[in-house]
Amino acid sequence: MNLVLLGPPGAxxxxxxxxxxxxxxxVHLSTGDILREEVKKGSELGRLAKGYMERGELVxxxxxxGMVRERVDDKSDGFLFDxxxxxxxxxxxxxxxxxxHLVIYLELPEEEVVRRLSxxxxxKRCGANYNLITQPPKVPGICDRCxxxxxxxxxxxxxxxxxxxxxxxxxxxxLVGYYERKGILRRVDASLSPDExxxxxxxxxxx
Ligand code: AP5
Numbered sequence: 001m002n003l004v005l006l007g008p009p010g011a012x013x014x015x016x017x018x019x020x021x022x023x024x025x026x027v028h029l030s031t032g033d034i035l036r037e038e039v040k041k042g043s044e045l046g047r048l049a050k051g052y053m054e055r056g057e058l059v060x061x062x063x064x065x066g067m068v069r070e071r072v073d074d075k076s077d078g079f080l081f082d083x084x085x086x087x088x089x090x091x092x093x094x095x096x097x098x099x100x101h102l103v104i105y106l107e108l109p110e111e112e113v114v115r116r117l118s119x120x121x122x123x124k125r126c127g128a129n130y131n132l133i134t135q136p137p138k139v140p141g142i143c144d145r146c147x148x149x150x151x152x153x154x155x156x157x158x159x160x161x162x163x164x165x166x167x168x169x170x171x172x173x174x175l176v177g178y179y180e181r182k183g184i185l186r187r188v189d190a191s192l193s194p195d196e197x198x199x200x201x202x203x204x205x206x207x
Contacts, residue, residue: 002098003205004081006175007106009164010117011190012197015129016106017082019198024205026080029071031064033082033127056155056163058086058171065093074098086172091179103179104201106190110165117161121150135194 003026005013014030021028035053038046045063052059064084072079076098085091094100108116119132121141125148130137137143141150155164179185186204190197 001101002077002079002081004085004100004103004179005083005106006103006172006179006185007190008108008110008113008168008172009161010113010120011106011108012116012194013082013106015194016104016197016201017080018129019194020080020201020205023198023202025078027076027078028080028082029068029084030082031059031067031084031086034067035059053155054160056160057167061087061089061093064090068094069097072098085175086168088174088178091175100179101184102204103175103185104204105176105179105185105187106197107187108190110162112191113165114158114161117156118158120156121152123148124151125149 003020005017007013014033017026017028017030020026035046035049039050039053040046045067048063049059058064064086068084074097079098081094081100085094115133116131119134121130121132121137122128123130123143123146126143126146128143128145128148129135130143130150137150142148143150155161176185188197188200188204192200
């Protein structure tokens with residue numbers, strides 16, 4: 001089965017994806033992670049994407065679809081798409097590559113998005129996610145898992161977070177109706193604890 005995690009920035013897509021990969025063995029494909037890696041490498045794609053990401057805008061659809069096509073084909077199965085598709089054009093493009101069987105929509109209001117993302121910290125080395133309010137590291141600034149240094153994403157400041165939410169509302173939220181009409185969308189309350197969100201999604205997956 002191929003699964004899509006849909007929801008506003010900070011809804012917990014990355015956090016949930018890590019648990020789903022561990023428990024169900026999905027292959028995780030996060031377009032945000034791929035783009036951040038390209039920015040770090042200073043590749044042509046990274047240089048193109050950097051400005052969009054810093055402003056909290058979407059990278060053009062053709063660029064994103066090209067990236068996905070490089071990594072999956074019509075025989076791919078067991079993929080977990082995190083942060084993709086983000087527009088109707090991307091969803092239609094994905095349909096031309098492989099079928100989507102289930103979409104989990106993580107619902108979270110804007111104020112909670114701002115609260116969570118302002119407090120997010122990420123490990124530079126292994127990418128583990130922390131939150132200064134809800135999931136702080138044992139030693140401030142250090143990853144519990146690998147001892148790496150924690151940093152704040154450049155797009156996790158309030159002005160850019162609010163812009164990302166606005167962009168989400170205008171360009172990505174229409175995907176809720178799009179997938180609902182196909183009968184494959186399941187809503188999950190993302191304001192619950194990470195364990196409870198995972199439990200509810202696991203229940204859906206186990207049918
Ligand atoms: P991307 O990296 O995809 O960012 P995003 O969608 O804004 O999502 P986030 O990574 O910010 O949040 P998340 O939902 O994964 O939450 P997380 O689990 O980290 O995209 C970045 C940029 O790249 C975009 O702005 C765009 O420019 C570009 N881009 C990427 N994909 C694109 C595409 N398809 N098309 C065009 N452009 C694209 O959790 C957040 C925080 O909350 C953490 O601190 C975590 O510890 C905490 N937390 C998680 N779950 C819970 C919980 N249940 N309770 C309490 N705290 C929680």
